[in-house]
Amino acid sequence: MEAVQRFHYSAPCIDWRNFEGKPRGSLRYSQLGRIKENKRLIAHLKPDKRRDLRQRSVSDKNSSALLETGNILHSPFDEELVLKRKAEEVKPYLNGRSMYLVGMMGSGKTTVGKIMARALGYSFFDCDTLIEEAMNGTSVTEIFEHFGESVFREKETEALKKLSLMYHQVVVSTGGGAVIRPINWKYMHKGISIWLDVPLEALAQRIAAVGTNSRPLLHDDQSGGDPYTVALNRLSTIWEARGEAYTNASARVSLENITSKIGYRNVSDLTPAEIAIEAFEQVQCFLKEEDCMA
Numbered sequence: 001m002e003a004v005q006r007f008h009y010s011a012p013c014i015d016w017r018n019f020e021g022k023p024r025g026s027l028r029y030s031q032l033g034r035i036k037e038n039k040r041l042i043a044h045l046k047p048d049k050r051r052d053l054r055q056r057s058v059s060d061k062n063s064s065a066l067l068e069t070g071n072i073l074h075s076p077f078d079e080e081l082v083l084k085r086k087a088e089e090v091k092p093y094l095n096g097r098s099m100y101l102v103g104m105m106g107s108g109k110t111t112v113g114k115i116m117a118r119a120l121g122y123s124f125f126d127c128d129t130l131i132e133e134a135m136n137g138t139s140v141t142e143i144f145e146h147f148g149e150s151v152f153r154e155k156e157t158e159a160l161k162k163l164s165l166m167y168h169q170v171v172v173s174t175g176g177g178a179v180i181r182p183i184n185w186k187y188m189h190k191g192i193s194i195w196l197d198v199p200l201e202a203l204a205q206r207i208a209a210v211g212t213n214s215r216p217l218l219h220d221d222q223s224g225g226d227p228y229t230v231a232l233n234r235l236s237t238i239w240e241a242r243g244e245a246y247t248n249a250s251a252r253v254s255l256e257n258i259t260s261k262i263g264y265r266n267v268s269d270l271t272p273a274e275i276a277i278e279a280f281e282q283v284q285c286f287l288k289e290e291d292c293m294a
């Protein structure tokens, strides 16, 4: 319990809807002192060393000693507890409403969405998978190739409509482009939409690592650059066209902001569970605002 309290941080509620271009971390931190202290303590550690410490803290019976050296040196076990507790805090105020995760390709909607669903005791759906099932197992890439993007977008809207009308208490990982059609927002606003805002460079790194086979909009056989550069160029073009559409979401989870808040150096140091915890915090902020406006 104590470990939970040490790790606990409160999310600053920000009015990010005054969005101009790509948001960058510029929050007012209520716990700046603690963050600075954390930074000072771990600044000299490389990410793998920090992970090392986290791992050690799980196996070490006296793990509190490690935890006391800074709030960030928590173990996955602590993360689970915080996650569970956050989910329990939020759940009564959701009134069964579903959550829709939006964000660019590779932003972690599926990874984080599954964690959130498990913590809430909700079911999880991946919109791309539902479309593939509705097309008798035809993959997203094949749908794009054989039928074109417009058919895929129609199917995407049908899937979101069905999800929003037929299901409650679900977490949905939407396709990266679900935000571009206003009609889709009509369905997603029946629940709470959460934007996973990840810097393009981090997305390009993840995508370069796994390849673009299942992401037809990122295919680029012409440019011939290395996978990271190709992915970054394609993502930048897509971002230009739809970045602003993500701001329709009820809540924004900025990986850059969490990174500064916890005191990490890179967004790639964040675990999916840490991101899920922040998502619950931002949902709480949204619910409070909603309550004030009612």
Ligand SMILES: Nc1ncnc2c1ncn2[C@@H]1O[C@H](COP(=O)(O)OP(=O)(O)OP(=O)(O)O)[C@@H](O)[C@H]1O
Binding pocket: 103, 104, 105, 106, 107, 108, 109, 110, 111, 112, 128, 173, 174, 175, 176, 206, 210, 215, 268, 270, 271, 272, 275
């Ligand atoms: N916090 C994280 N740190 C490092 N890698 C991550 C993180 N979250 C997700 N990933 C990795 O990034 C890749 C994309 O993640 P995921 O499939 O969850 O994203 P997505 O938003 O659902 O993608 P898409 O919309 O393209 O289907 C996966 O290989 C996943 O393991």
Ligand SMILES: O=C(O)C1=C[C@@H](O)[C@@H](O)[C@H](O)C1
Binding pocket: 104, 105, 128, 140, 174, 175, 176, 177, 178, 214, 215, 216, 217
């Ligand atoms: O960003 C996009 O437009 C897409 C993202 C994927 O999840 C798939 O929905 C499809 O590849 C299109």
